[in-house]
Amino acid sequence: MKRLEGQGEAPADLKGGALALGNFDGVHKGHQAVIGAAIARARAIGGPALVATFDPHPSRHFRPDTPPFALTTLDQKLRHFESLGVDGAVVIPFDAALAGLTADEFAAQWLAGRLGIRHVVTGEDFTFGKGRSGDAATLAALGRQHGFTAEALTPVTASDETVSSTRIRAALADGDMAEATRLLTRPFAIEGEVIHGDKRGRTIGVPTANVELGGYVRPRYGVYAVRVHLPGGAIANGVANLGVRPMFDPPKELLETWILDWSGDLYGRRIEVELVQWLRPELKLDGLEALKAQIAMDAEAARKALR
Numbered sequence: 001m002k003r004l005e006g007q008g009e010a011p012a013d014l015k016g017g018a019l020a021l022g023n024f025d026g027v028h029k030g031h032q033a034v035i036g037a038a039i040a041r042a043r044a045i046g047g048p049a050l051v052a053t054f055d056p057h058p059s060r061h062f063r064p065d066t067p068p069f070a071l072t073t074l075d076q077k078l079r080h081f082e083s084l085g086v087d088g089a090v091v092i093p094f095d096a097a098l099a100g101l102t103a104d105e106f107a108a109q110w111l112a113g114r115l116g117i118r119h120v121v122t123g124e125d126f127t128f129g130k131g132r133s134g135d136a137a138t139l140a141a142l143g144r145q146h147g148f149t150a151e152a153l154t155p156v157t158a159s160d161e162t163v164s165s166t167r168i169r170a171a172l173a174d175g176d177m178a179e180a181t182r183l184l185t186r187p188f189a190i191e192g193e194v195i196h197g198d199k200r201g202r203t204i205g206v207p208t209a210n211v212e213l214g215g216y217v218r219p220r221y222g223v224y225a226v227r228v229h230l231p232g233g234a235i236a237n238g239v240a241n242l243g244v245r246p247m248f249d250p251p252k253e254l255l256e257t258w259i260l261d262w263s264g265d266l267y268g269r270r271i272e273v274e275l276v277q278w279l280r281p282e283l284k285l286d287g288l289e290a291l292k293a294q295i296a297m298d299a300e301a302a303r304k305a306l307r
Contacts, residue, residue: 001082005091008114010050014088015116017047022122024053026071027080028184030123030156030163035084037153038121042087045118051081052090052115054098060215061094070215071165071184076191076272090115103134104142112146124152158183175220175278187227187274190216190255194266197256206295208256209266211273213242218253223279225302228259229272236262239295239302240273243282260299277305 004010020038024031035051042049055074059066072080074091081089092098092110101109106129111117120139128134134142136152143150155162163183171179172188181187192211209228221243228236238259244251257273279301285291 001078001086002088003078003091004088006093010088010090010115014048014050016118017087018042018045018049018119018121019090019111019115019117020049020051020086020121021111022053022126023057024051024077024081025057025069026165026168026184027077027084028071028163028165028168029158032084032185033156034121034123034153035081035086037151038119039085041119041121041151047118048087049085050088050090050115050117051084051086052092052110053077053081054092054094056094058094058099061096061099067218068213068215069169069217071168071188071217073191073215076189100130103129103138104145105129106134107139107142107146111143111148117148119149119151121151121153124154126152169217172217172219175222177219177224177275177277181276187276188219189229189272189274191270191272192255193268193270196267197254206258206292207263208241208258209271211255211257211271213253213255219275220278220281222281223298224275225277225279225305226257227274227276227306228257229274230259230262231266231269231271236260237302237306238273239279239298240275241282242275245282258295258299260303277302279305 002014018038018041020035022034039049078089111120122136124136126136140150168180168183190211192214194209194211197210219242224240224242226238226240228238230236236259238257240255240257242255244253255273279298285294
């Protein structure tokens with residue numbers, strides 16, 4: 001999969017195809033349907049299959065003080081696109097200049113111009129252009145002017161409710177990892193660089209790989225059974241605390257993962273931690289011995305959940 005980032009024009013071999021267009025935060029079941037429709041159309045017309053997303057998310061541009069809400073980083077999103085089989089991924093910079101384009105200007109400059117598409121697929125709730133003035137019907141009308149066709153998919157449902165990023169965030173806030181996994185089609189995962197902590201875990205035989213939460217939505221605080229994708233491709237089981245560590249001062253929001261049956265140095269390396277099952281809330285225990293005993297029980301509960 002080729003990656004195109006910035007204001008440049010797509011190369012000739014990525015023009016003349018079908019495009020899936022949207023924010024695609026999470027690349028969940030509904031997003032996958034939009035991307036799948038674009039791939040099918042591209043194959044039918046003998047052109048490349050593209051997916052385009054915006055970075056940063058438009059909500060972050062217009063409301064920079066909004067609390068963290070992301071389900072994926074840009075790198076994760078691009079990897080998910082690639083796994084779905086598209087030929088190219090386009091990252092459109094969402095800045096003041098883009099926000100100021102009218103719907104017609106966006107269609108002319110980006111869709112017909114830089115990307116040279118013949119067909120575009122969106123969700124039926126997609127909006128674009130200055131002041132969100134354009135919708136799916138607008139896009140279809142503009143396509144007739146600029147030489148492409150447009151298709152808007154009805155929402156994908158699960159349990160008679162629309163699959164949406166908002167619904168997934170609500171499941172994560174409740175600690176309902178099974179529901180989040182069902183809607184995403186994979187476990188929610190936090191990726192980041194392993195940083196140095198206070199190393200208290202080492203003193204009790206529980207070394208942890210610590211990752212900051214960054215722009216991710218905050219799942220329910222607590223202890224999780226997790227799977228860890230390590231540098232080099234190996235996958236290991238683990239137990240992780242996500243929260244502010246109520247036993248220690250000062251409080252610091254972290255994802256602290258004890259990788260079970262594994263040893264090595266991960267400082268400065270990137271790992272991805274899948275939150276498979278919420279096990280319990282954070283607790284303020286009576287001293288380190290009580291903490292050690294609780295961690296042992298958590299590790300056993302994690303092993304059982306991950307079998």
